[in-house]
Amino acid sequence: MTSLEVTNWVLVGVMATAFIVGLVTRNYSTVDRLWSILPAVFALVWLPPFIDNPRFVIAAFLVVLWSARLTTNFALRGGYVFRWPEGFVGEDYRWKVVRKGFSNPVAWQLFHLFFICGFQLALIFAFTRPLFEIGSATAALGVWDVIFFSLWAALLTTEGIADIQNLRYFALRASPAGLQSERVSLGFNTMGLWKYSRHPNFVCEMGQWLLLAAFAFQATGKWHWSYAGSAVLVLLFAGSTRMTESITASKYPAYSEWKKVTPPWLPSFRSKARDAFLRRLSQAAHAPRHFSEIHESPRMAPAGALESDPQVGLQRENA
Numbered sequence: 060m061t062s063l064e065v066t067n068w069v070l071v072g073v074m075a076t077a078f079i080v081g082l083v084t085r086n087y088s089t090v091d092r093l094w095s096i097l098p099a100v101f102a103l104v105w106l107p108p109f110i111d112n113p114r115f116v117i118a119a120f121l122v123v124l125w126s127a128r129l130t131t132n133f134a135l136r137g138g139y140v141f142r143w144p145e146g147f148v149g150e151d152y153r154w155k156v157v158r159k160g161f162s163n164p165v166a167w168q169l170f171h172l173f174f175i176c177g178f179q180l181a182l183i184f185a186f187t188r189p190l191f192e193i194g195s196a197t198a199a200l201g202v203w204d205v206i207f208f209s210l211w212a213a214l215l216t217t218e219g220i221a222d223i224q225n226l227r228y229f230a231l232r233a234s235p236a237g238l239q240s241e242r243v244s245l246g247f248n249t250m251g252l253w254k255y256s257r258h259p260n261f262v263c264e265m266g267q268w269l270l271l272a273a274f275a276f277q278a279t280g281k282w283h284w285s286y287a288g289s290a291v292l293v294l295l296f297a298g299s300t301r302m303t304e305s306i307t308a309s310k311y312p313a314y315s316e317w318k319k320v321t322p323p324w325l326p327s328f329r330s331k332a333r334d335a336f337l338r339r340l341s342q343a344a345h346a347p348r349h350f351s352e353i354h355e356s357p358r359m360a361p362a363g364a365l366e367s368d369p370q371v372g373l374q375r376e377n378a
Contacts, residue, residue, distance in 0.1 A: 080146075
């Protein structure tokens, strides 16, 4: 059995396992727990046949680093909390919202089978699959390899910074000091990289997998069906962004205005409207606590509720 055939069977196995676990436990975030792990598994299974190919080895190493970063971030947000006998207790808040739209339990389980378990796990395989194609490129390393590896490393580092800034923000938001800050008590992050993009992590996430597909095409000189996987991932992020932001806006009134002054993905480093928004916050911090012209001073969620916050999410709000 080839390494590619092994990963095909791994994919089938995790699809069946994720569906059964969700069916039994009524917790539908098994795929979320696998999202960050499977690309590294695929890369390591594919490694032996290409161990002498430096291009593949370096690319696989970067994929493993991506997995390590996202898995760590997910764990810090409570994604792997396990309690006996309940099992894993965290669930992506979005599935709870989506589930309300299904009055028929059979229809929900079909959605669970074909979209949550089937489509999403197949998508993970698809956007990782270009890595295998890179293994067939045997030419000596060159300028394009340096460009690819540098861009991937830059995106990975930036995404890690965005993760850290978001974790720090939500820790501050839950602290007494955070409750005294108008900017922190907005309920959503407007600091660091999050000042220039509503979802800087999304940009880096999509960018890495689009980059992998483009690099595989450049290295091999031929088209492969899996290159479309990263494009489908972008569509999934587009839907996720709309859903996530509708929930956030329903919780925090100022978010609707923030959407008007800050782009969702690609950063904008100069914005007079955003500067005016933040300036009003600063002025309100020195005035009596009365800020209805910008927001209704929503009170924060409990400190232990990070995994259910719409801006944090449980998985692809890293995605």
